[in-house]
Amino acid sequence: MRVLQLVAVVAVAFLAGQVVTATQDNVWLLLVTGVVGSVLAMLAYYWVVRLTEKREVIEASAGTAASGLLRGTLLGLALFAAVIGNIAANGGYRVHGLSDEPLAALGLIGFMAAAAVTEELMFRGVLFRHVEKVTGTWLALALSALVFGAVHLLNENASLWGALCVAFAGGGMLTSAYIATRSLWLPIGLHFGWNYAQAAIFSTEVSGNGLKRGLLDSELTGSTWLSGGDFGPEASLSTLMAGVVVTGVFLWLAHRRGNIVPLRRREPSTLVR
Template sequence: MPPLLRDSRGHLRNGWWIALFIVVFLASRVIYHPLSKALQSHGFDGAWLAPLPALFVLLVTWACLRLRRQSLADVGLKLDVRWLRHALFGIAFGCATMLAVSASIAAAGGVRFHLDPTHALAALAIGAWTFAGVALFEELLFRGFVFQRLVDGAGPLVAQGVMAVLFALAHWDNPGMEGATQVWATLDTALGAILLGLAFLRSGSLALPIGIHFGWNWMQGSVLGFDVSGIGQASWLSPELLDKPQWLSGGTFGPEASVFAVLVDVASIVLLWRWKGVPPKGVAANPARQGVANASQ
């Protein structure tokens, strides 16, 4: 076959696999949009539909993997004890980092918190359901099949750079993305993408980035009550923003537009970079995952 189609190993080049994923993903929108509207017309609100986007991306990922004669385990979804352990560690890490951000904002006089008894446990449960769907959707889309094809074809540095830009741009339509907020939020989102990409590269599994993503959002929105990337929801606590600059408190966009989020992300990236990681056994033997093994050495 021409070199444009096949690599030196005789495999279809990663760029074509990425193009195929995009085509199948766009084609799935033809089914997704009418299905979503139909479910909404039958009384299913936004919270109930939270897992639907993730389900469609999962199906697209599965279809592309089947064409490669692989399973979901090959994209980092091997649901075993190790996967669960990484997911739980990721959740704890995500919660801890968001607590560090919010504690820094509070210590600088940017916010104080009040208990919101009208929501309490219901807000935590609904938030967990919603943010689990968000974390699974975004990690499959930005750290799943496409990211891993980029790692395999162009290397971890290129893959991280491309996905950091795309992840940041994907949030530009969020409420409040303007002025200084856009600058700080874009920087934080790009750093967040690098952090989550590194979590995959170091662990060889999507469990860790999904857990970190979920813990960060759930703690930020459902527990502490901040807007998450400009979007509000019911919460356990109710934050009162004080008279401080937006770059310090994050303003109505949420802590992700705060300088403290940027600093915590940088510190988290350094911690993960220093951690050598433990990829699954046999990862280096699989050509599609060779880049993961290389990045973890």
């Protein structure tokens, strides 16, 4: 069951990634293929969960999609704006004006939508959800966050420090958003808003993937601890601190709502005499 879900989501994510990559030089094609790929990925997840678990897919309920995506996107935009503002205030980010290709920001809607949806389905919808059933919330949170960070080591300008920041800040924040709401829509929106602000608005590196095509002509300066260096702001101390604080808030909400699953203890076996 778990393997089939993972295979289905990874397969759709791979195909969507190939199409998006092939169209990334055309703004309008990138926009359309990214959005279509996102929708197909959600439909594939919904179908395979219904097929294998024989239940309503409440974590991807259409009724909560609009509100979850909107709240998550606004939160992601605001959080990254606060992070880059703090970096800029300390001399680590400079804006020289508008970029030569401001329309590229439109195409990045599709690119970032596809990335946010497929990654949330894999890491929160499949990995975290199934591991939590066995280990409880805390171990599943730690494991899924570390795997999420490790995957980013494959990016073009990856670094171990950057991957650890993604694990603790990004993985913790996104997974705790799922735990607090038990819905995929808020973390999808949060993931999209955060990444879109990085690339499309502030034109900074996103997790070391070499993508910098936004509205502004900008540069990161200063030490890696301040700006994140080649990996981008996600490897900065500002992001790490923001991610840890937001993770703490979401986990507090999850506790208040009774959404923390305890570690299941094995019952002692009965001796047969």
